[in-house]
Amino acid sequence: MYRNQSFIIFGLGKFGESIATELSLAGAEVLAVDADKERVHEISATVTRAVVANVCDAEAMHELGISNMDVAIVAITGHLDASILATIFCKEAGVPFICAKSKDDIHTRILEKVGADKIIIPEQESGIRVARQLLTGNIIDIVEISSTIRMAEIAMRPEWIGHSLRELDLRNKQNVNVIALRQNGEILVTPDPDLPLSQEMSLLIIADQTALGRLI
Numbered sequence: 001m002y003r004n005q006s007f008i009i010f011g012l013g014k015f016g017e018s019i020a021t022e023l024s025l026a027g028a029e030v031l032a033v034d035a036d037k038e039r040v041h042e043i044s045a046t047v048t049r050a051v052v053a054n055v056c057d058a059e060a061m062h063e064l065g066i067s068n069m070d071v072a073i074v075a076i077t078g079h080l081d082a083s084i085l086a087t088i089f090c091k092e093a094g095v096p097f098i099c100a101k102s103k104d105d106i107h108t109r110i111l112e113k114v115g116a117d118k119i120i121i122p123e124q125e126s127g128i129r130v131a132r133q134l135l136t137g138n139i140i141d142i143v144e145i146s147s148t149i150r151m152a153e154i155a156m157r158p159e160w161i162g163h164s165l166r167e168l169d170l171r172n173k174q175n176v177n178v179i180a181l182r183q184n185g186e187i188l189v190t191p192d193p194d195l196p197l198s199q200e201m202s203l204l205i206i207a208d209q210t211a212l213g214r215l216i
Contacts, residue, residue, distance in 0.1 A: 005070035006031070006068065007020075007023055007030050007072075007134070008064065009030065009073045009075060010072070010073070010075060010076055011074065012032055012033075012039040013039075013078075015101060015102075016032075016073065017043060018131070018162060019131045020047050023131050024047050024048070024149065025148065025213070026209055026210070027213040031051075031069070032050045033053050033064065035055070037052050040052045041171070042095070043184055050179065056081060056082055060159075064202060066157065067097050069093075069123070070132060071097045072093070073101075073130070074097045074099065074116070075120075076101065076121075077102070083100065087116050088112055093138055097117050098118070099118040099119075100116035102121055143155045143204070150178050150209060151205070152212060153182065153203070153204050153205075154203050155202050156199050156200075162196050164194045164195055164197065174214065175208070175214065176212070177206045178191075179204050179206055180203075181201050182202045182203075
């Protein structure tokens with residue numbers, strides 16, 4: 001859904017770091033922000049850009065170029081004022097979609113009132129899951145096999161329709177292994193490589209996170 005767009009993440013605790021890492025592994029543009037220099041340094045090699053900044057400082061927030069971002073993730077709960085202000089700054093800057101992490105019902109109600117589009121409750125959603133929700137467009141289901149390898153079921157892309165698996169040669173061209181096809185609810189474990197693909201089909205594949213990111 002948002003893979004080719006830009007993300008800004010405020011707060012690099014365990015939750016924010018996991019979102020930033022997952023988005024970056026998928027090839028997304030990620031700006032990570034935290035007041036803690038050590039946290040920023042640790043993630044700097046993973047994301048597109050990492051910046052030390054106080055989200056309560058209006059001038060510092062303006063210098064980040066928030067208005068150029070497509071999605072903002074406010075992963076701050078330790079300081080209620082910082083969480084609220086970051087959300088407000090993003091809303092005022094015109095960020096199209098704002099996700100904000102909440103610690104309780106009162107926090108949730110406040111975030112909704114100041115403009116958060118999605119409220120994240122860590123007990124219900126992991127950082128990796130949130131990142132995948134932001135990234136996926138044509139993924140039907142996904143299973144994490146290892147830290148970098150995924151098994152996924154993906155919907156048929158328009159440019160694949162009418163072509164066979166042999167013609168597409170996804171293994172060599174996209175570094176993706178097709179392990180089965182699903183058609184009319186049935187899984188074809190050994191699909192005919194010359195069978196023309198149709199819109200009603202889906203592919204079950206195994207790929208690393210980077211390769212998968214190029215398909216969604």
